[in-house]
Amino acid sequence: MTQTQLQTIEFKxxxxxxxxxxxxxxxxVRALPGVDAVKVSLADSSALVKLNPVKVSRDTIYEAVEHAGFDVPR
Incomplete structure (x- = not known):
């Protein structure tokens, strides 16, 4: 059984x-299944998210941020 590799993504x-x-x-973002860690930087206007790509997609994370009332430039 192989363990899925966690990915780290950064976005504005x-x-x-x-x-x-x-x-x-x-x-x-932390409420989403498959998200391992979240670090949002006000100074950099960015987020660093460690995730399991099998359980959650980048788009799902972006949508959660947008649903919270913020914009993610794509």
């Missing part, structure tokens, strides 16, 4: 302006 997020924005995004 537009519309964040405070710590509450950061925690809202982290909470939304």
């Amino acid at each position: 997020i537009e519309g964040m302006d405070c710590g509450h924005c950061v925690s809202t995004i982290e909470k939304a």
Whole structure:
């Protein structure tokens, strides 16, 4: 049995302006099945997400961020 390799993706997020924005995004993304870790940077307007690509797609993560009220430029 082979273990699925976790992937790390980084992407920009537009519309964040405070710590509450950061925690809202982290909470939304962390709730997705297959997400191992989330780190959102207000200073860089970006997110770093460690995920299991078999369980969750990049688009699903982007949609969770957008559903939380922020923009992900694609």
